Amino acid sequence: MLAAWLCCFPLGAGAQSTRATVLLDGRVLFVVGDAAGQPARARARAIEERLGALLEAPSRQRSVSVLPASSPPGSYLVTVAGRPIVTVGIEDAEDAGLPARDLARQWAGIIERALARGAERRASAGSRFVTEVQSSIETAFARLLESAVVVIPRALAAILVLFAFWMLARLVRWTMRRVFRQFLSDLTAENLIKQVGYYAVWALGLMVAAGAFGIEPEDVATGLGLTSIALGFALKDILSNFVSGLLILILRPFQLGDQIIIGETEGSVERIELRATLIRTYDGRVVSVPNAETFTSRVTNNTASPVRRAALRIYMDYDTELPRCCAVLLEAAATVDEVLPEPAPAVRVLQFEKDAVVLELRFWTDSRRSDFVATASRVRLAAIDQLRAAGIPLPSPTLSVELVPPASAKPAARGG
Structure with missing residues (x-):
């Protein structure tokens, strides 16, 4: 479920790699960037499919040509046996630091050698089978490495951001505790403000971490909209406890230190969190009661009155x-x-x-x-x-014993 949920959050422009490698038989040919609104990764996959189709064709005619492209202006088209393979645009030339024509010729030479090598490796049925298996394995590892190079730095950046905001949230909570102890005597109000401030910093940290990972805020909103129903069912209890915790802290049916009874649990309110209320029973145990249960149950407050x-x-x-x-x-x-x-x-x-x-x-x-x-x-x-x-006797249990005389025996008959 987590993977499906994460898939609903598309990576923004900052997260998608603006460059992607073109592979053939698991070997890197060249690197392409975004072009004509097509992402670099999709463009690289399209080039690989065209080259793979050429290797599957039985024809040995694989002549590579470089021709001026009709659009965009200043771009060149690399073709193999008359089939268009890749368009080298101005953006590609600027990234490589070469004129578009020279870069197109360079890529054409690389493609020609790669096709010749690939055709040679598929000379027989046996070598074709081995090459296909080896190519699939090498391509999978190459893709994994390519993804790791992009994802791991962003993941580390997101983790560092979360750690920094975790420290900041703790600092904010500690500072608020020190400040409110000087000016605010209501522990319940202090607890509410501290927790709201703490989780607000965490929410901001999650947004910044998402940006560091490459997820745009609007993408997060879109993903939450798409998965709102699923999240509503999956997190129903958590959200219910969270909302109930806020209502308890705001309405304050009881406060910290009050002695209450919730169901079969009786004790002193030790802490009111956004998820649960912690009650220390009179025998020293701590019971965590979910806030949804606390808010909807009958609560007896023994210390509401002094x-x-x-x-x-x-x-x-x-x-x-x-x-x-x-x-x-x-x-x-x-x-x-x-x-x-x-x-x-x-x-x-x-x-x-x-x-x-x-x-x-x-x-x-x-x-x-x-x-x-x-x-x-x-x-x-x-x-x-x-x-x-005062000489007033206290009641004491008494035991009365009534003796019943035995029935009289009949006199024995006397003989004459």
Whole structure:
């Protein structure tokens, strides 16, 4: 799929080689450039096909001639047995530093010798087979080398550009972090600006690297247009996570450091990236939740408010004096420093069980889990101590054993 996608991005004028070699039997004859709107590579392939057709012909008549071409003006035509092979134009002459006529004669001599050598190598059926195989192999390696000479320098240049922009993106992110820490206290807004700046530099780097490789920006746009449907299906999840990450950073349903619940994951928000939200659970593990799932799921933010209500259930016997018990429980909650006086603690009769009355002690404390759990534990300990000090018995499970007397045995029959 990657190869098919890359094929949709044609190389621009800077990436296509303006010169190409003409090969025959795997040997270089001469080098041609662009002419009459025809790219150099296509022009070289056309010349090779014409020469190959001459070698396939059974005729031994392969006389090479140089004639003035009808167009463009000042150009010369190299023919073999009356068949046009190549037109030597003014651009070719300027590249070679020779008059067009002299360059045409030079190419004509090269073609004549190459055809003679090729015909000699195909004198018999066996030699023809060997020559064709050898020519195919040599031509393939020559093409590979020709492509490597063009592509490898551009690939190295693109890699160097990407490395430079990677360093620049890291520098921009570090600089923004140092600057925003001085003037901006909102970590979520700081994270949004840093990530947008970081990826903006990367996007610019990719465009410059594409130019260094020879891909024009308009060609990139054209390729993206041609492959938009395929990319939409292939990168659906990635794009969904990316857009969801931007929306989370902009709408901010939670911030860095908030303690949230997403599905079965509960913990502190450690980092909000454009792909996923990192949550550190209370046992120290880090869970990466995709932003698309985070944005569309029900999220419980335990620390959206600085305070949070806790509720403890206390089971009391039915013979307990409930008003006095409630007063003791409120006094126990008041002895814990972390319990907030406002809103004030309250005790409610929650429900009746078979063996006990269920009371619920409600109080407010810090919403962070560490403080919330610790305060609830202190309130439990204080409630037990106060109930014992007040002489109110705590319910305890009892086991009742009922002894059933055995059935009386029938008296034995007595004999007379």
